[in-house]
Amino acid sequence: MSHTTWSDVDSYLCGRLLAPSPELDAALQSSAEASLPAIAVAPNQGKLLDVLVRASGARSVLEIGTLGAYSTIWMARALPKGGRLITLEAVAKHADVAQANLERAGVADKVEIRRGNALESMHQLLDEGAGPFDFVFIDADKENTLPYFTLSLQLSHPGTVIFVDNVVRNGSLIDEETNDAQVRGMREFVDHARSERRVEITAVQTVGSKGYDGFAIAYVTA
Numbered sequence: 001m002s003h004t005t006w007s008d009v010d011s012y013l014c015g016r017l018l019a020p021s022p023e024l025d026a027a028l029q030s031s032a033e034a035s036l037p038a039i040a041v042a043p044n045q046g047k048l049l050d051v052l053v054r055a056s057g058a059r060s061v062l063e064i065g066t067l068g069a070y071s072t073i074w075m076a077r078a079l080p081k082g083g084r085l086i087t088l089e090a091v092a093k094h095a096d097v098a099q100a101n102l103e104r105a106g107v108a109d110k111v112e113i114r115r116g117n118a119l120e121s122m123h124q125l126l127d128e129g130a131g132p133f134d135f136v137f138i139d140a141d142k143e144n145t146l147p148y149f150t151l152s153l154q155l156s157h158p159g160t161v162i163f164v165d166n167v168v169r170n171g172s173l174i175d176e177e178t179n180d181a182q183v184r185g186m187r188e189f190v191d192h193a194r195s196e197r198r199v200e201i202t203a204v205q206t207v208g209s210k211g212y213d214g215f216a217i218a219y220v221t222a
């Protein structure tokens with residue numbers, strides 16, 4: 001099986017299952033025009049986030065890593081009336097593009113972009129007594145996945161769902177000798193997660209238009 005097949009199957013699935021969305025297409029287009037990296041979730045993964053937000057009954061979402069707000073729009077649309085989403089972004093240009101995309105998509109009233117380093121923003125949220133959040137999507141610098149996960153737990157309640165993206169990293173996750181800081185970050189996260197008593201957690205490999213990767217999903221129990 002090749003990357004071409006994975007992309008073709010993604011096109012087939014997205015073409016048949018996902019409703020067209022000019023606003024989501026525009027978010028990707030304006031991100032590309034502003035030279036943001038093309039590392040947003042694939043459309044069918046955006047829809048997976050949508051389904052998970054709905055299925056978990058989430059009214060509050062925390063996203064770590066905004067980019068151009070593509071995934072943000074998917075999740076904001078899935079929230080019920082009165083639902084809120086806070087998304088954390090360090091790069092000012094990304095946050096600017098994201099804000100415009102949220103406004104064009106008509107969800108800016110539900111979403112707050114917090115600019116700055118996400119670790120600092122999460123400590124601020126804790127200091128403010130924000131949360132607990134019902135759904136957390138971790139998708140920023142992979143080196144910090146474990147601290148993001150640990151802080152997310154502090155911002156959670158029993159029943160919170162935590163979704164961690166890009167865990168498998170083209171299979172390099174199992175390379176014990178790796179010098180890649182992003183892979184090491186994911187290995188630290190997985191090693192910690194297996195001993196974390198407050199969650200039920202699994203991880204799943206995926207292939208598709210974004211290549212070979214995978215995600216972890218955790219349910220907070222206590």
Ligand SMILES: C[S@@+](CC[C@H](N)C(=O)[O-])C[C@H]1O[C@@H](n2cnc3c(N)ncnc32)[C@H](O)[C@@H]1O
Nearest residue numbers: 040041065067070071089090117118139140141
């Ligand atoms: C993979 S992209 C997010 C993609 C987005 N969730 C989507 O699917 O549309 C990661 C984002 O995290 C941001 N980021 C990286 N390190 C960060 C940090 N320490 N604090 C906050 N944001 C950070 C990057 O600037 C980038 O915009």
